[in-house]
Amino acid sequence: MMLTRRRFLASTLLAAAWGGMPGMARASMQTPWRNWSGWLLANPKDRIAPESEDELITFLKQSSGKLRPVGAGHSFTPLVPTEGHLLVLDRLSGIVSADAGTLRARIRAGMRLGDIGEPLEAKGQAMYNLPDIDRQTLAGAISTSTHGTGLGLRSLSGYVTGLRLVTSGGDVMELSASSQPDIFNAARVSVGALGIITEVEMQNRAPFRLLSRTWIQNTEEVLESFDKLAAEWQHFELMPFLHADYSLVIAHKETSEPVRPELPVEDDSEVLSLIDSTPVMLRGALINSLATQIEPTESVLPSWNALTNVRLVRFNEMEYSVPAAEGPECLRRILDTVARAGAEATIPLEYRTIDGDDTWLGMCSGGPRVSISVHRMAIHDYRPLFDLVEPIFWEHGGRPHWGKIHTLGRNELRGLYPHFDDFNEVRTLLDPGERLLNPYLARLFKD
């Protein structure tokens, strides 16, 4: 049986645990909220879904008590859970304006990444890069420093040129590099701790098509030629299988070739289940044998369609970014440690490159980094695997992804970010009543 890459690998989603109640501006029944992986649960007092910024301001001015904004609920860390008001921004969607001269576009904060590409292309623009999936909202994505892969390509926050932020007290701030630059630098990655973002201005580029290729290759072999391959392909990543010798390589480069029809999304859950149900000591041999049967794929698609995937299998994820030079060694140590421990793990790792930016809490603030992700199917407890791997990231100078599982608190994070205290000052200034602080954010910023 020949396996296609999509069939073999699948993960992601049908859509987040629903973030709101379409058609209702205010829902006060106690419907529990869950995140995408299903591991985070909350019982918000109500769900507020403003249709406009004015409606949001009125609510903020007239209400009291705790609040948390939610995007698509795709974060794995408990940034969103609240027993207070859950602010659902789905209705703040659409492209407000696009400037053909600067190639910048103002986009409402609740718009899903996957809904942006086509209308933006119609306005002569495309986002530089996209993450692995496109179900996140724009504000949710930039709030955790969400990124894709590619040498010289920044996280989404690195392309933000302006923001509209409404504070928890209902005051509107228009932020950019020239208007309150400190608050702007804090707000480009703010985990929803500074206020509610209603609009984001993105620096884009002209639309482009990507030739996408995927293939299976020996992991050590790819690592040895990584720099060359990453320079040759505009977006380059590998997904190394744990307990095995191979990686799935995913590469994209710009092309003027015409679009070649998209491959159908296939459900890989059967193959992942097969691997998952195989005893760990036999898993390597199974994966090595399956991997050699995976066909290479090739397609040509508009960038917004080429860069993202559909993930059907739910999982939890830990991701750290380490300084670029540390990447290969950190990856080798993870592979080796997991193999030696005979640890339960099914889904491959993900290894990507991200350029540096100047946001205060961006994982890549200060210089280029490599991100390494570790996944555990949501039907299993992720802790044994993540506990085994996390100390390796620390030894390589890793910074955790704000939306993905880690165990760090305020003291460790302060050591990782030169502007951590500056961020905290801005947070205290903009949210003096701590309406936006849930227990998890208190652990990150106060304890």
Ligand SMILES: Cc1cc2nc3c(=O)[nH]c(=O)nc-3n(C[C@H](O)[C@H](O)[C@H](O)COP(=O)(O)OP(=O)(O)OC[C@H]3O[C@@H](n4cnc5c(N)ncnc54)[C@H](O)[C@@H]3O)c2cc1C
């Ligand atoms: C299957 C899957 C694949 C993923 N792939 C990638 C990837 O390739 N690269 C990557 O970097 N990450 C990836 N992630 C992580 C994901 O991109 C982040 O967790 C992102 O923050 C989720 O966006 P969201 O819209 O779901 O926001 P949520 O998870 O709902 O919220 C994230 C944060 O944003 C805040 N927020 C939301 N809206 C607003 C607003 N309007 N104003 C202020 N704050 C707001 C929330 O309060 C919270 O703090 C993936 C996650 C999943 C589940």
